[in-house]
Structure formats: C-alpha cells, structure tokens
Amino acid sequence: MMKFKSPPVNSLSLDFLTEFSISLEKLENDRACRGVIITSAIPKIFSSGLDITEMCGKSVEHYAEFWRAVQEMWLRLYGSNMVTVAAVNGASPAGGCLIALSCDYRIMAENPKFSIGLNEAQLGIVAPFWFKDTFVNVVGQRIAERALQLGSLYPAPEALKLGLVDELVPEEKLLEKASAVMAQWLALPDHARQITKSMMRKAVLDRLVAHREEDIKYFINFISKESIQKSLRMYMEMLKKKKS
Numbered sequence: 001m002m003k004f005k006s007p008p009v010n011s012l013s014l015d016f017l018t019e020f021s022i023s024l025e026k027l028e029n030d031r032a033c034r035g036v037i038i039t040s041a042i043p044k045i046f047s048s049g050l051d052i053t054e055m056c057g058k059s060v061e062h063y064a065e066f067w068r069a070v071q072e073m074w075l076r077l078y079g080s081n082m083v084t085v086a087a088v089n090g091a092s093p094a095g096g097c098l099i100a101l102s103c104d105y106r107i108m109a110e111n112p113k114f115s116i117g118l119n120e121a122q123l124g125i126v127a128p129f130w131f132k133d134t135f136v137n138v139v140g141q142r143i144a145e146r147a148l149q150l151g152s153l154y155p156a157p158e159a160l161k162l163g164l165v166d167e168l169v170p171e172e173k174l175l176e177k178a179s180a181v182m183a184q185w186l187a188l189p190d191h192a193r194q195i196t197k198s199m200m201r202k203a204v205l206d207r208l209v210a211h212r213e214e215d216i217k218y219f220i221n222f223i224s225k226e227s228i229q230k231s232l233r234m235y236m237e238m239l240k241k242k243k244s
C-alpha cells in the first residue's frame, strides 16, 4: 500500500513526483510485489493535483524539469506491470484524477462532497493529450469530450454513473474493499494479465514516449504565456480567498 502524505493537500510538487516515481520503480523491481493500492493519509484529500506553485513564476529550466517528472510518474504508473488499485478517499482534481485514472481499478469513498475529474479547463489550462487519452480509455470519447471541455469535477455518485470510478463504498470500508479487489486481480496468472494490460495501454504510452521532448516544449511554451500565468495566479488567489 502506498499512502500519500504531503500536507496540506497532497499537491504533486517536483519532490513529491520524484519520490513517487522512485517508489514505483522500487516496487516494480521487487519480484515479491505484484500489486499496489494507492490512497491518501490526509483526511478528505486524495490529491489536489499538480502543485500550481511549480507552474507559476519559475524558470524555463524548472518548467522542463517539473514536466519531465510529471511525464515520468505517468509513464511508470500507467505502464506498470503491477496491479494498481486507487482507493480514492477524498478530493481528486486534475493530476489527482490522472493518478486514479492510471490505475487498473478505482474505488471511491461514497461521500458526495468528494469530487473527481480533469478540471484543467476551469483553470484556463489545457489537459495534455496523454491526460486526455487516459481519460478516454476509462470513460469513452463522448463523456471525455464534454467533461474535458467543461473542466467538470464530479461528486462521487456522478463519477460512478459515468464510469470514472468503478465502485463506491463507505469510507471506513475503502481499504478493506481495495484489498479484496487486489486479491481478486492477483488470483490470475501475472503473465496473462500483464500482457493484456500492455496490449490495452501500449499505443497511448508509446505516443508520449515518441513525443516526450516535443511535449515538454509545448508545456514550457504554454505555461510561460503571460495570459496563462495570470490565470494560474488568479486561481491560486481564488483558492486562498475561499478560506477567508
């Protein structure tokens, strides 16, 4: 089990992403480890997505390093040979949703206050093609098209209806259920499951691998625009104001 614990909201900073990728690599190379449950140690928050402060007012070099770390995390998680189960025990916007979408199975606490989705459009930014591909592979083209354009965040019951998560359980049963799902998936021979998983995901993974440097350039060019920086600053201010 991997429990995110980066207060206050498990935002995906460069350090967090680097540590996450290293942990995944270690588990992947451990022959005794066949599966991982991903959840959060922070009440009410699974992950608040990419750390917006990493994308605001930093150097081009920093943006490149940060974006490479985001790519690396996704390539490792989406391409993992292990069984991956997301036990979503709180809010899961944007990059948090990407992590859940990249797992093989998603169980969410049945709390309508917890929402999940790729809300990038609401911040005035664009979900990259590989976020979009991962989303389409889970919910299909039509739902993804609408959800991405509107930057929708769905409360848990709606997320279930759309197939964005596979099931809802009472919060106190979340880990028990995740373990039961893991046992069910691990009951199959690894090689058959792994080859099947790779067959289903390879095209989408290969697309980023083939365009990785180009994608970094796109990101830098996009995020460095003054209009985008302004949108992000306003969004951060809005988050802070919401508190007061």
Ligand SMILES: CC/C=C\C/C=C\C/C=C\CC/C=C/CC(=O)SCCNC(=O)CCNC(=O)[C@H](O)C(C)(C)COP(=O)(O)OP(=O)(O)OC[C@H]1O[C@@H](n2cnc3c(N)ncnc32)[C@H](O)[C@@H]1OP(=O)(O)O
Residues within 6 Å of the ligand: 008, 009, 011, 012, 045, 047, 048, 049, 050, 051, 052, 053, 091, 093, 094, 095, 096, 119, 120, 123, 125, 126, 127, 128, 129, 218, 219, 222, 223, 236, 239, 240, 243
């Ligand atoms: C042509 C172009 C083609 C292609 C494009 C190419 C590239 C693409 C370019 C860009 C794509 C970039 C992709 C980004 C994906 C992301 O993940 S963006 C992040 C989106 N995340 C969010 O919108 C979540 C925002 N947060 C919240 O909604 C709430 O904080 C949350 C519900 C998670 C928790 O609420 P609550 O418990 O009330 O906590 P607070 O809101 O009070 O937050 C506590 C403090 O944490 C700070 N914070 C929250 N989220 C973030 C974050 N994601 N990053 C950094 N900091 C965050 C918040 O400001 C509070 O700070 P404070 O205590 O006030 O100092």
